[in-house]
Amino acid sequence: MSRPPLPPFTEATAIQKVRAAEDAWNTRDPERISLAYSEDSWWRNRSTFVQGRPAIVDFLADKWDRELDYRLIKELWAYTGDVIAVRFAYEYHDAAGQWFRAYGNENWHFDKDGLMTHRHASINDVAIDESERKFFWDASGPRPADHPGLSELGL
Template identity: 55%
Template sequence: MTPEAPRHPLPPFSNDSTIEKVRLAEDGWNGRNPAKVALAYTPDSNWRNRAEFPEGRAQIEKFLVRKWANELDYRLIKELWAHDSNRIAVRYAYEYHDDSENWFQAHGNENWEFDEKGYMTRRFANINEHPIQEANRKFQWPLGRRPDDHSCLIDLGL
């Protein structure tokens, strides 16, 4: 159990609260602030992200610092796939470029588990990416939060 104040919405999740939790996670990652994003996880949270296994907020923050230093102009969309009382499955896609202006689009899914205070205790991510031409980018909003009227993954053909 985490000593911090609850992070709403809390489990058990309804469909509406799950959609809200997913959007809050997307907004946090699109803000690209590793210290702030790490606070959404329990102090002993464990992850699987491709072949990396960060444990705890300090390692998660270091992971995110490195990620966003290499994945420039990062933009992400997450969508609810399924949920139960304290678990959420999402699918997502994101776009970024490297320091040589090579663009990539990544697709994946995540399984999340939350404690009773709404902090994520586990995150298991599977990700595949491929190079794209800049002209084929689909996530063109200004850096930061995705606009509410932006197309969802299904509408974008993803």
């Protein structure tokens, strides 16, 4: 299975890979998202360690059971041949209605087929008032092309 764009990345293909990941995560479909990772992909997400597609699916399903109306924006930070670093922010609310904005960085490593073999994520959550939200689009789909990115939002 191949997931273009493939390494070695250029700036344009790294940006394309980042936006494809953002769009996929905004679907909140764990099965679909897991296909971007190698069968034995290894994650560190905050203090949680996950390995393999089935574990990724379980992790993401649990995540979106807790993080409601999730909306994510990713932005390329750096890249080399088969590595991409991103910064990101996402907004969600919990079951009690408290809104949060999570800020973070991820380092991704890809195999020759464009599947992510490693994902290291460092994330901090900040409680926000609903009036402080900045991510506004239909939560059932990807961020519209005309919605500002992180830099334009000053995040």
